[in-house]
Amino acid sequence: xxxxxxxxxxxxxxxxxxxxxxxxxxxxxxxxxxxxxxxxxxxxxxxxxxxxxxxxxxxxxxxxxxxxxxxxxxxxxxxxxxxxxxxxxxxxxxxxxxxxxxxxxxxxxxxxxxxxxxxxxxxxxxxxxxxxxxxxxxxxxxxxxxxxxxxxxxxxxxxxxxxxxxxxxxxxxxxxxxxxxxxxxxxxxxxxxxxxxxxxxxxxxxxxxxxxxxxxxxxxxxxxxxxxxxxxxxxxxxxxxxxxxxxxxxxxxxxxxxxxxxxxxxxxxxxxxxxxxxxxxxxxxxxxxxxxxxxxxxxxxxxxxxxxxxxxxxxxxxxxxxxxxxxxxxxxxxxxxxxxxxxxxxxxxxxxxxxxxxxxxxxxxxxxxxxxxxxxxxxxxxxxxxxxxxxxxxxxxxxxxxxxxxxxxxxxxxxxxxxxxxxxxxxxxxxxxxxxxxxxxxxxxxxxxxxxxxxx
Ligand code: NDP
Ligand code: 2IT
Numbered sequence: 001x002x003x004x005x006x007x008x009x010x011x012x013x014x015x016x017x018x019x020x021x022x023x024x025x026x027x028x029x030x031x032x033x034x035x036x037x038x039x040x041x042x043x044x045x046x047x048x049x050x051x052x053x054x055x056x057x058x059x060x061x062x063x064x065x066x067x068x069x070x071x072x073x074x075x076x077x078x079x080x081x082x083x084x085x086x087x088x089x090x091x092x093x094x095x096x097x098x099x100x101x102x103x104x105x106x107x108x109x110x111x112x113x114x115x116x117x118x119x120x121x122x123x124x125x126x127x128x129x130x131x132x133x134x135x136x137x138x139x140x141x142x143x144x145x146x147x148x149x150x151x152x153x154x155x156x157x158x159x160x161x162x163x164x165x166x167x168x169x170x171x172x173x174x175x176x177x178x179x180x181x182x183x184x185x186x187x188x189x190x191x192x193x194x195x196x197x198x199x200x201x202x203x204x205x206x207x208x209x210x211x212x213x214x215x216x217x218x219x220x221x222x223x224x225x226x227x228x229x230x231x232x233x234x235x236x237x238x239x240x241x242x243x244x245x246x247x248x249x250x251x252x253x254x255x256x257x258x259x260x261x262x263x264x265x266x267x268x269x270x271x272x273x274x275x276x277x278x279x280x281x282x283x284x285x286x287x288x289x290x291x292x293x294x295x296x297x298x299x300x301x302x303x304x305x306x307x308x309x310x311x312x313x314x315x316x317x318x319x320x321x322x323x324x325x326x327x328x329x330x331x332x333x334x335x336x337x338x339x340x341x342x343x344x345x346x347x348x349x350x351x352x353x354x355x356x357x358x359x360x361x362x363x364x365x366x367x368x369x370x371x372x373x374x375x376x377x378x379x380x381x382x383x384x385x386x387x388x389x390x391x392x393x394x395x396x397x398x399x400x401x402x403x404x405x406x407x408x409x410x411x412x413x414x415x416x417x418x419x420x421x422x423x424x425x426x427x428x429x430x431x432x433x434x435x436x437x438x439x440x441x442x443x444x445x446x447x448x449x450x451x452x453x454x455x456x
Contacts, residue, residue, distance in 0.1 A: 006044075
């Protein structure tokens, strides 16, 4: 952008586009937020590409190819009928079959599904693997439900979803509230109805077609990405203090890898509060967290009861605790401007997103103004879906790779994503704008595929 006239044109274009999008999709705030972030990055590129403007590529990208919404009736342990709403947003299949997780959380609605499916399209393009973008889920709240209730819910959910998915059509996986247990129930019902054994879901158990390293992949991948970011400033995880939010799949393995790379991890959280352990996690403490969360489905507060070195802070997020590296691994919009200012005031130099869109737009501005290392989830959490892609490959060739083989692929993919961010995101003063880099790199791949496939 050379002059203020051009800057104004870009701002006008973004605002006009967003006004139309908001009118057409009222109330979908998370979806608006995700689209605006991408649009602000790619608008200058787009406006210099008349062929993309003429083909209305962006207008097409924000319109899901298909949205499926369905009733999910099930019977709870008391014999009462419950009704939830199921979703699958099939956003874009230009570069491969739809691919993306399933979220079970009380907050799930169409806006959240569309924002996640939109983000997924760019993320999947960044992985270098042939996967389109999708997301699904339900407003079912797994908290406090028995295994039998979760199974009946999953069976009802899949009874409808199965007609819309398949190994070459759409391949779901886990996300918030959907882990190994749920994928098992979903897969069992899919196989029963479709009478086929295919890799139509990823995140499967190792007993039946899952990939080694898939559970670890998102958290480990985020740490590999953070390592690459830190290396641009001659830094590493060694002896750094790390604050992590969440205590689920992504948080657990981000913590494990950060620790193994020499960092001190001092926080974990859930939706009720966070724990601060100034002495840092150890392998033994982390094993306790694995058991607490994955087997007993307990709350993070119990960590502070188990380890007196730790303190529990109810109804708070961890971002006021001093750290050099912050890894939000819980949910969207969990770092706001106040949190961001706390992190900056306390000397944080790297924010690496494990969750999807955990940082609000105002907080992103603060990080970028301060020129700290900041990566958007679509770049730094792409290791999870990338390893899902590797699971699909193994299922197709009916082979299982070793953990080392999968980890090597994962490391290469994260390094390639980092290189793409540098290529498209380096600013004139040398600052790497990872948001711009990730958005432009993902956009170019999907846009070119769409162009070559005609108006569809
Ligand atoms: P899990 O369900 O395993 O864990 C989610 C964690 O986040 C839990 O500790 C949960 O606490 C907490 N959490 C959920 N919602 C909220 C909320 N509204 N406020 C505060 N805390 C909350 O999910 P994952 O670890 O798989 O997912 C975490 C994030 O990572 C999500 O943004 C997801 O989209 C993203 N992601 C996941 C990938 C994967 O492979 N699993 C891949 C890429 C991104 P509680 O128990 O109280 O609900
Ligand atoms: O947000 C994500 O990338 C995921 N939840 C993982 C999706 C997948 O298909 O593995």
